[in-house]
Amino acid sequence: MQLGVIADDYTGATDLAGMLVRAGFRAIQHLGVPDDGASSDADVVVVALKSRSIPAAEAVEQSLAAARWLRARSADRLYFKYCSTFDSTDRGNIGPVATALADLVGAERVLFAPSVPENGRVVRDGDLFVHGVPLAESPMRDHPINPMRESDLRRVLAAQVDEPVGAVPLAAVRDGAEAVRAAVADAGPRLRIADAETDGDLDALALALADAPLLTGAAGLSAALGRVVLTRDAAADALVLPDGPAAVLSGSCSAATRRQVALHRAAHPAFEVDVHRIVAGEPVVEEAVAFVAEHLDERPLVYSSSDPEVVAAVQAELGIEASSLAIEAAFARIAAGIAREGVRRIVVAGGETSGAVVNGLGVRALAIGAEVDPGVPWTVALDGDRVGLLLKSGNFGGDDIFDRSLDLTEGSVRA
């Protein structure tokens, strides 16, 4: 194992793993902290948690358990993967998890590098931009669980920790790995937000951190590690996607997903999951499963994805946590139900939703295949029914990714 990854959600984990598989590395993704006997036979071993939105103390505990599991399997280099839009709140856990991991491995400095230029995320003067728009003005300001209303990541992180947060300025990054090392070797803060606008900037950061016991970032810095630090020693295994009926489950309300849902709904049968009906105890899950069974060969869609005003109204009425939990629990049961009806390939939109679906299916590990769009690879469950799963981050993918991913044949998803 060359890289042991702790990811704070399931789609974020596949994003990172897919980019490294694209570069020729072998990756395996565990869902939750694995059992002692679980496989660590890959270049990149990812432990995906569903910890992004849970209280910091619980996220720290789970992340440390994942780190200990990885370290017991010779992971000398740990990577904490969070979202490229730094999804978290003032009570969020990126800071607490990163500092706890740093204490565990004895890291003197922790750099935070969420840039993914390929997906339009860059950090300049500590501010995060999404396709050229400051984070706080991007669609992330309306995220259902962690609305991002501050673009300066030093401030976002400082609100989560009891220590100062510094920076690694672009000028140092552009001067290369030595300059980065020199810039962080002073007596300043141990936590620093790193600027990076291009893959070359991320390569400089990766080289500077080549011997660091802990790196943190989104999928961009790990892809840079793949380019300039890690070495490939075996070909990636072929991934065979199961054949058979397919369905799409979408609980993501992100702007990209809403466009994808609208396009898919126009051409395929669609069932809307109504949170009010779930909370009222109506048989929404059973109806959704029956709907999918009735349209098994038509790529049916089951969705709760709604516009920000609708989500805000639901949350005002039912509470953020209660509404999210109700919808996620419904998606978990719908996934189990449609698998029983014979669905063999499931496209899931949304990180929290993917967590719920995968838990509902009882899947504990995934083999990672080729990407359909950057950061969105096909995966195959390594246990249970070996269903094919495309776990799509809310804001990723072209508008037609649902149909395009389902058009792919077995051969196309070989890594």
Ligand SMILES: Nc1ncnc2c1ncn2[C@@H]1O[C@H](COP(=O)(O)OP(=O)(O)OP(=O)(O)O)[C@@H](O)[C@H]1O
């Ligand atoms: N109609 C709705 N009303 C209120 N909440 C909803 C509704 N539909 C979905 N949700 C909740 O919104 C959250 C969406 O989060 P999820 O992580 O699945 O998507 P995302 O944030 O777009 O994806 P990612 O984390 O990959 O960026 C879930 O907790 C889901 O249950």
Ligand SMILES: O=C(O)[C@@H](O)C(=O)CO
């Ligand atoms: O980093 C990203 O943007 C994604 O992998 C993700 O985590 C979105 O939720």
